[in-house]
Amino acid sequence: MHFFLTLNKDGRVGFSPFRERDAQDSSVVSYLCAPLSCATIQAVQEQLRRRDPFTFWHKGSIRKDSKLEIIKILKGFGWNASDLTWKEYGPALTIGQVSPEEQDNEAGKAFNQLTLGRQLSMGDLRGLARELKIKEDDIKKFAHFNVEQGRAKWVPAVRKVGNSWQCQRCGERNVEEWPGQYEMAATCRSCESIGSSTSLDVLYRDERSLSGGPSEVIFQPHWVLSEAQRIASEQVLQFIKDPRVETALLWAACGAGKTEVSFPSAAWTLKQGKSVLFAAPRQDVINDVTPRLQRDFPNYPFQVLTGTSSIKFQGGRMVLATTHQVLRFWRAFDVIFMDEMDAFPYQGSRALEWGLNHALRQGGKILYLTATPSSESLKAVRQGMMRLIRLPARHHHTSLPVPIWAQSRHSLEPNGCTGGWASQINSLRVQGPVLVFVPKISWIDPWIKCFRRYFPGWRVDGSYSADPDRPSKIKRLRQGEFDLFVSTTILERGITLPRIQVVVLGADHSVFDERALVQMAGRVGRTRENPGGRVVFVSQRRTKAMRTAVQWIEEQNKRALELGLIDIRDS
Numbered sequence: 001m002h003f004f005l006t007l008n009k010d011g012r013v014g015f016s017p018f019r020e021r022d023a024q025d026s027s028v029v030s031y032l033c034a035p036l037s038c039a040t041i042q043a044v045q046e047q048l049r050r051r052d053p054f055t056f057w058h059k060g061s062i063r064k065d066s067k068l069e070i071i072k073i074l075k076g077f078g079w080n081a082s083d084l085t086w087k088e089y090g091p092a093l094t095i096g097q098v099s100p101e102e103q104d105n106e107a108g109k110a111f112n113q114l115t116l117g118r119q120l121s122m123g124d125l126r127g128l129a130r131e132l133k134i135k136e137d138d139i140k141k142f143a144h145f146n147v148e149q150g151r152a153k154w155v156p157a158v159r160k161v162g163n164s165w166q167c168q169r170c171g172e173r174n175v176e177e178w179p180g181q182y183e184m185a186a187t188c189r190s191c192e193s194i195g196s197s198t199s200l201d202v203l204y205r206d207e208r209s210l211s212g213g214p215s216e217v218i219f220q221p222h223w224v225l226s227e228a229q230r231i232a233s234e235q236v237l238q239f240i241k242d243p244r245v246e247t248a249l250l251w252a253a254c255g256a257g258k259t260e261v262s263f264p265s266a267a268w269t270l271k272q273g274k275s276v277l278f279a280a281p282r283q284d285v286i287n288d289v290t291p292r293l294q295r296d297f298p299n300y301p302f303q304v305l306t307g308t309s310s311i312k313f314q315g316g317r318m319v320l321a322t323t324h325q326v327l328r329f330w331r332a333f334d335v336i337f338m339d340e341m342d343a344f345p346y347q348g349s350r351a352l353e354w355g356l357n358h359a360l361r362q363g364g365k366i367l368y369l370t371a372t373p374s375s376e377s378l379k380a381v382r383q384g385m386m387r388l389i390r391l392p393a394r395h396h397h398t399s400l401p402v403p404i405w406a407q408s409r410h411s412l413e414p415n416g417c418t419g420g421w422a423s424q425i426n427s428l429r430v431q432g433p434v435l436v437f438v439p440k441i442s443w444i445d446p447w448i449k450c451f452r453r454y455f456p457g458w459r460v461d462g463s464y465s466a467d468p469d470r471p472s473k474i475k476r477l478r479q480g481e482f483d484l485f486v487s488t489t490i491l492e493r494g495i496t497l498p499r500i501q502v503v504v505l506g507a508d509h510s511v512f513d514e515r516a517l518v519q520m521a522g523r524v525g526r527t528r529e530n531p532g533g534r535v536v537f538v539s540q541r542r543t544k545a546m547r548t549a550v551q552w553i554e555e556q557n558k559r560a561l562e563l564g565l566i567d568i569r570d571s
């Protein structure tokens with residue numbers, strides 16, 4: 001999107017996406033015919049400010065050579081003088097700006113409701129125009145009107161900060177530079193999955209708070225918190241109310257019901273008239289929590305935003321979004337609950353972390369929820385930068401199954417079910433279906449064949465991320481139709497399978513860090529009906545990750561036992 005530089009009677013320099021004169025501001029006398037990017041306009045304004053702030057920014061100081069000055073600056077950027085001509089406004093020129101009446105019409109009202117707190121690219125705004133069934137120009141008018149009223153800003157999507165570039169949507173500094181027509185330009189690749197972000201693009205940043213929703217917030221939980229959950233839930237609420245600390249980590253045992261622990265705090269926040277974001281790296285986590293929230297907040301409207309490519313516009317102060325969608329908000333939320341902080345693609349993504357931090361209002365709160373905290377967050381806890389809240393026990397008062405190690409004498413590259421560990425699978429199967437994790441996709445088929453040979457009569461299958469039959473196989477797995485199922489880490493999180501027993505083949509492989517191992521072990525014993533079960537790590541060596549995973553699980557059990565939150569302790 002491009003803008004036109006405008007000059008006012010009093011010498012002030014402004015800009016507008018329209019060639020026509022601003023109906024609200026009849027003091028505009030001329031504009032520069034060449035359309036410019038937002039980044040170029042801001043660079044011109046910055047140079048003018050530096051050269052002679054008094055002349056250009058003090059009302060009433062008109063200098064006749066303002067136009068020459070601007071042209072000189074643009075020539076310095078590499079523009080040809082022949083492209084740079086000024087056009088004077090005549091009294092008969094069409095007026096192209098939005099009027100207060102238009103802003104009050106149905107489309108204007110909808111625009112203002114749906115863009116609160118949002119950070120939107122031109123592509124996103126075009127999508128909104130299609131949704132509202134209005135012209136692209138009308139969307140620009142509404143947006144620019146808000147900018148003129150000081151409620152919003154136009155920001156170059158990628159801009160120069162000092163000597164380097166920075167994407168203003170995701171904070172990325174490692175961008176691709178390329179020669180534009182008049183100046184160097186840059187493209188951000190880190191956030192391109194939600195639409196283009198270059199120095200020639202512009203972002204519409206709406207600085208108003210989220211609003212809407214019923215004045216009375218009805219919170220009717222359909223569950224009773226366990227003692228462990230109740231303690232953690234009270235600590236979360238204390239954190240939300242405490243102005244001294246901004247971030248906290250809820251470190252929960254796998255399957256301890258960490259999400260519901262945050263619901264009372266969400267209800268309290270909404271009742272204060274504030275806004276809440278539930279974010280997670282993966283769509284299935286959002287899809288899982290949405291119906292639970294809808295059930296417990298029966299009269300409350302939610303915005304649910306998942307996927308990356310498209311955007312669906314909704315209103316309201318409660319938002320559920322994947323971390324990519326969070327990049328489309330700016331300083332919008334008072335409280336953010338960030339679930340599964342250590343999961344792909346959030347873990348290790350500077351862009352998504354930057355986006356989450358910038359979606360938070362000044363003085364807002366972020367609670368990270370996880371069963372396997374990242375080393376950075378544990379470091380922040382140790383340094384006193386982040387408060388730690390523990391939820392060490394599952395609701396059924398049974399300890400977490402501690403993995404046992406079965407050493408293999410041979411490499412576990414698929415070579416046949418040899419070794420004592422294979423016969424252990426038989427005893428696991430007596431307790432329930434066996435889920436076998438492997439470190440590589442290339443191991444899946446050979447191991448399926450191997451298990452089928454070794455256990456004739458068993459229903460054996462497997463899956464991995466790109467498997468076209470994955471959804472149907474997972475559905476059958478949930479229904480208990482397999483005796484043994486081989487999987488990569490796609491099933492390490494977010495799935496509860498009754499009576500499941502877990503084997504990790506090649507547990508010493510470098511893809512299995514302590515977090516993956518704890519998550520895989522955490523699939524066992526999640527339900528009240530079947531709280532027990534076994535986890536076996538099979539490998540040639542015992543790695544540090546394997547030892548740490550066992551330590552974490554044992555430490556949760558020890559803590560839960562000390563607090564009287566579990567009844568028995570498995571050995």
Ligand SMILES: [Zn+2]
Pocket residue numbers: 167168169170171172188189190191192197351
């Ligand atoms: Zn970016």
